[in-house]
Amino acid sequence: MSCENVQELVSSLLDQNGSAGERQNALAHIEGCRECSAHYESMMQMRASLREMAPPAIPAHLRANLRDLAAQERIRHMARRSVPARLHNWVSSFQIRCDNLMRPVALPFAGGVLSAILLFGMWIPTITATPRTYGVDVSAPIFTDPSLNLNRSNPVPHGPNVVVQLIIDERGKVADYLVIQGQDSQELRNFILFSNWNPGTFFGKPTWGTALWSREEIQVKG
């Protein structure tokens, strides 16, 4: 067996490969040949060094990435197994996308709505007025009291001082009256019977109302 043949068989010797007879012949040659022995030794040492090399440690971030990958692929696999699973996956992915889309605007939107409600609630009471049923105060634009129609057709009352509370209907006629101060007289009744009144209004429409009317005799001295 030549050195060239033996050196080609060294690799098979290292791996315990090839026929037993071939290996025995090669080993016998190696024992007697210095060059082939050195070659065999160097190959054995190199192989031992290769085997002793510590496996490189897998980086922690790669482990984490692989776990994420496995989880995603499992979900993908499960979602594609049947038509209902596929539909469910589509719906859930659509919901997730909508959620992700709305999440950045949800807080500003909610804040805007709440502040709008708050401001509107503060502004509304300033424009609403409480309707008044009666009174002698300055009439509000919503409710007006009946007032005496100051034209020439009204009779001019004479007599002593008198204060009368009148109930005026929606046509401006006196429905009832009550003498609060002074004496009731025929002249007063004539006045009440023939006087014309502007009826009270509620949101522009004529309505029943009460009015106070008084007559004071002006006495001129001198």
Added chain:
Amino acid sequence: MATSIIDLSSDRTAEACAGSEDLRLVDELRDGVERAYEELLTRFQQPVFALAFRLLNDQSEAGDVVQEVFLKVFRNIGSFRGQSTLKTWIYRITVNEAHNARRWFFRHRRREVELDIDPEESRNWKETIPDRTRSPYEEAVDREQHQMIEAALEKINPIFREAVVLRDITDLSYEEIAEVLGVSLGTVKSRILRGREALRDQLAGSMKSRPAMKLVPKTAE
């Protein structure tokens, strides 16, 4: 003789067990069992990373390849027919992906400057705890030796490197290597032989080019 028969039968039993274990794992993966995904990662993430790293000699490239490999495994597990073992199937994907990555690297990234962080800094706290069982001198020698081997591996033809790595580092049999590389048994033997010789030549060359350290004894004056 009796011993060899017993050994053969025990080997076959072990192979049958591994095969049935693989089939169970594959069935569970097809059913989407969460535990199976974890088991696959636990069994194969370290050897696949080691193989990719030895083939590419670049940690970040190896990481990308490992992710691609597992993506392909998860997506194509349905096409695994059990004609080979799960290990050789996954290793075959790894070798192909490493080959693609190397080709892509030579086309696109040859002129890029490496900006990756130092792997020493990226290690977690468990990896930074010193091993008290070995002396610093032994560690330094080992590290230097491994660096030389890695450098020599990088210099040999990738075709031969694949064969040597699969045989001497990953410890696959000739038949398994033939399955992984998709070549005949004779081609595997030839590649391993040529790869080992090329590696030995590279190592011999690097040893010659290094300046020898001389220890000069001195007496105190």
